[in-house]
Amino acid sequence: MARAPLPIGTWGRIHTRVEKTDEKGRPTSHRAQAKYRDHDGKTRPVSAFGKTKTAAETNLLKKLKDRARASQAGELTAMHRIRQAIEIWEEKFAELVAGGQRSPSSLDTYRRSIRNHVLPALGEVRIGEATTPRIDSVISEIKKRAGAPTARTSRSIISGVMGLAVRYGAITVNPVREVDRIEHDTKKLPRALTAEEVQLLRKHLRTDERAVRADLPDLVTFMLGTGVRIGEALAVLWSQADLDTGKVKITHTVVRITGEGLLRKTTKSRAGQRELGLPDWTLAILRARFAAGARLDEPIFADTLGGFRDPSHVRRSLREALAPVGSTARRDLGLSLRAARRESAMTRKDVAQALDWPLTKIELIETGRTKVDRELATTLLRAYNIRDDEAATLLAQVDQAAAPAPSDTLAWITSHAFRKTTATVLDNDGQTARQIADHLGQARVSMTQDTYLDRKSPNPSATQALQRAFEDPDLP
Structure with a gap:
């Protein structure tokens, strides 16, 4: 029975041999070689050299991975990581921007969401592992941390990436299609x-x-x-x-x-x-x-x-x-609340997780861009474990900032x-x-x-x- 061919973009067993020796017969150069199946379906030998056997094998593995990454534009498999599919999707979107079919500001927004939200959550997940429940959970977490608008942008990006994976043959169905709708507060x-x-x-x-x-x-x-x-x-x-x-x-x-x-x-x-x-x-x-x-x-x-x-x-x-x-007092209050948070050795992310708030809410409070009432301030001060006397001073600031x-x-x-x-x-x-x-x-x-x-x-x-x-x- 014939041996099954290597999958495209993969390689076989690595073989290493001594390439050169010195006058005393000690090895000075090693060659590592493996068979690699290219995007065109042909299997070719790939070699790399190193002073030691380990160095030669390491250099060959790097060469093989670079070759596999270079051939990704032709095909993706379920074993590729989502990070690799995102790179291809981003390149294609950049081409549309260069052709005037998409806005550069849209690409800027997408890159920011990819860097801050999509890659940290899904970058190392393999395409075949990106199930609807897993993606739904990721988008829900993004909504919780960064708000509904950011979650919608992230959902759009992930849908585009997984749609590309479908077209490239890595999966048969886009798992984002069945992800739950992103509900949010009633629009003003x-x-x-x-x-x-x-x-x-x-x-x-x-x-x-x-x-x-x-x-x-x-x-x-x-x-x-x-x-x-x-x-x-x-x-x-x-x-x-x-x-x-x-x-x-x-x-x-x-x-x-x-x-x-x-x-x-x-x-x-x-x-x-x-x-x-x-x-x-x-x-x-x-x-x-x-x-x-x-x-x-x-x-x-x-x-x-x-x-x-x-x-x-x-x-x-x-x-x-x-x-x-009163906005001057509001900005001063925000600075005071930021100082209180830092004294408690908490980051904005820590506070958002502890209170189950969007991360942006903490930022708006500390920059004085939203009004803070006594109830909200008391919740923050409890999270920061502020002493009663300090809390009284801050609550007085709250009253001053809220004055019409x-x-x-x-x-x-x-x-x-x-x-x-x-x-x-x-x-x-x-x-x-x-x-x-x-x-x-x-x-x-x-x-x-x-x-x-x-x-x-x-x-x-x-x-x-x-x-x-x-x-x-x-x-x-």
Whole structure:
């Protein structure tokens, strides 16, 4: 009976022999050799050398593993580790990015999730061992530690990797298909600024030194007048704005890519390429900026050197400008709670595990980006084993940080709220969802309706329509 061939990408028994000797007949070089079955199905001898038998065998094993890794692009098996499949999947996604079919920011997000969550949990698991229960358990743990959005991103990555494994013949069914849906808290309803809030906001930004230094008043006005994303607003060049006709072309967005810095790239979909008209109050601001001195090849909202601004930095400046007066006390409280945690020799991960909280919750508390009440603070202080006298001091800080401030009414506003406000104004004016989606640069109308339109306003025409449809004059 014929011997079964070696599986592709594997090798047989290693044989070692003396290759050279010195004058006294002592071995000085060894050759290690094994048969390796390449991706094309042919079995070839592979050799490596070393001063000792062990060194030769070690060098050969490294050579064989490198050869197997190089041939992975042709095929995966159930014995390959998921880490190896991830490398192939990531390379293919990077090719799509290079071809303009995927966004570089998406690749950046995926790489971060792979590095922080997917590889630590599944990297050394073999493809054939990646069952639905195991993957379901991993995704549940990621949700518990990092939250539902990160878990959804990780699930998408794992699904793509396992789908690739199916196409490459390593498995027959994608095990992620049957993984339980990622449930999360009810999504917040879209909220738009009222006319009064818009006036209060613009007045506040004009009188706030931090906002003026960050050039926020004009930028916010531009975003309210156009409904563009913050990255799109920062990518607009003066050459794209026609101040005579009152129109502006939106073609690019600014993103930060790890290892590459700020990048001005085309919008992620064809729907994002659009020309928008400018309201008179927005146009007046642009004309004033242009009259103060501008170059056509520079961004309208440039940094101090005339270059592009980082969207993340602008968002942070907006948060700081809109933070309530009490936010200084809130940040101080966060620093105090961080110091208490460190004195107890606990990491953020330790606290999250002990209290069964997402890791991000600890970070938000310690950076002063979320309000802390007495109940939450008491829970933390118990976990840190803080003495009663120290606890009393910290709880007094909690009360001070929770005190209301006049600008609290603006604290909820984010850069995306301007976009939702523009959409809601157009909706109230009677424009169709398709028209609003085109203005916002969105391909899917359902996204516009579900995420961007504030639906709190009553609809009297609905009452009138129902009355006309079902009114029966013969009934009392």
